[in-house]
Amino acid sequence: MSSKTDTWARNTPVNWDDPQLVSLLSRSESWSIDNRGGFTPQHVQVYLGWSGTVGRSATLVWERDSAVVVETTFSLPQGEQVRLDKHLGDRIRTLWGVVVEGREGNREEDRRKGLHVYWLQVLNKPTKA
Secondary structure (H helix, E strand, O other): OOOHHHHHHHOOOOOOOOHHHHHHHHHOOOOOOOOHHHOOOEEEEEEEOOOOOOOEEEEEEEEEOOEEEEEEOOOOOOOOEEEEEEEEOOEEEEEEEEEEEEEEOOOHHHHHHOOEEEEEEEOOOOEEO
16 A cells, blocks of 8 residues: 555656756766566567557566566667556556666677667556456
8 A cells, every 4th residue: 555655756757957866867877786687587568659559579677666677679769658568378467658768788698689778667557458
């Protein structure tokens, strides 16, 4: 059950141009935090835009609350609206989100495979079909 504080925090816009935030983020640019080891990767289909008709294969490598991280072999522009479909047996779990940030993979294996890593803000609660 979420509290009023949790709801307020999730709905508070972030001013990414704030000088203090820019300074903090610039100091952490060289950090290499890799959380993929604690989550079982899952195959997903990524659809660009709200009405994308052709999905492209990707891997969901991390998920928590209203954020997910996906690996792709294709580029996703920052701010792009996407739909993620994950097949769960005879059901499909759908997430709607926006690309917040992305980069090329840092690991040697990621670079060999041409992987990109994207952080998405989930805009809805997951639906199951």
